[in-house]
Ligand SMILES: *[C@@H]1O[C@H](CO)[C@@H](O)[C@H](O)[C@H]1NC(C)=O
């Protein structure tokens with residue numbers, strides 16, 4: 001267990017994905033955790049790593065530090081035509097320490113915004129105009145539940161907060177961080193819900209009654225957070241001039257994947273493709289471990305992270321779903337061309 005605890009010290013990374021200006025969206029800034037990491041984590045002092053085979057086994061460049069077998073959702077999103085016309089990702093923000101907190105990611109962006117203003121000859125209104133066309137993609141919170149609230153053998157958070165007050169406290173911090181991003185020039189912002197972490201192999205292996213039934217109290221706690229986040233998006237859109245915040249309900253989207261797994265081509269939804277122990281969920285995928293053969297039919301790559309096949313469907317939903325249950329009040333394609 002020592003390994004798991006150390007390995008799960010919350011990793012939240014700042015990734016900045018940039019590319020040459022394109023007509024619709026000149027840039028895409030990414031804030032988040034291991035679900036969207038493209039390798040920033042490699043430079044950190046942490047046991048939570050993905051820079052070894054078979055991570056990246058289906059990625060064109062192989063091992064990069066991505067926590068999946070292939071592309072992440074934001075890799076896929078970046079390849080959608082009206083976002084950025086090419087998969088030309090460039091890493092610009094590097095973290096220090098064992099993880100990069102959301103506050104630190106926002107600070108990193110502050111530096112980037114200042115650099116941008118200098119780049120534009122000190123004309124901050126020009127820089128502001130440029131940033132207002134960029135998309136900011138933000139996803140936070142999974143680790144606050146997985147590696148804190150529900151890691152009761154290490155933290156006493158759950159004795160000090162109810163699930164309701166914990167969600168409220170996370171949303172308060174989040175609100176301040178997103179407001180800061182707005183103040184720095186962000187106008188088009190996608191915030192993603194926390195997915196069904198009660199259904200990931202790690203939690204199934206620890207807490208599921210029969211090894212495949214999702215852990216209800218974890219999912220219920222996460223839904224409180226998600227409801228608060230959706231309200232926050234509504235409030236920002238009403239109150240902040242020119243703000244266009246989009247809420248991607250990855251929880252709802254993931255439910256669809258689980259409920260209609262056959263339709264989407266997934267035959268295994270309760271086990272990692274690569275991992276150790278019950279549900280392949282007790283340890284992450286180990287160096288040089290043999291992963292499953294049919295990776296397109298697995299929902300989960302390892303104890304925590306979806307496969308590329310699942311990421312493709314999630315990214316597609318966030319980009320073009322017509323359902324406001326999934327993307328509210330509009331999808332990313334509409335956001336990009338707004
Ligand atoms: C700054 O850029 C704006 C265009 O966004 C332009 O209208 C303005 O004249 C510029 N200001 C200076 C001092 O160059």
Ligand SMILES: *[C@@H]1O[C@H](CO)[C@@H](O)[C@H](O)[C@H]1NC(C)=O
Nearest residue numbers: 208209210211212213214270
């Ligand atoms: C576990 O329990 C759930 C809910 O009761 C049920 O739908 C599922 O089939 C069970 N799975 C196994 C492997 O027994």
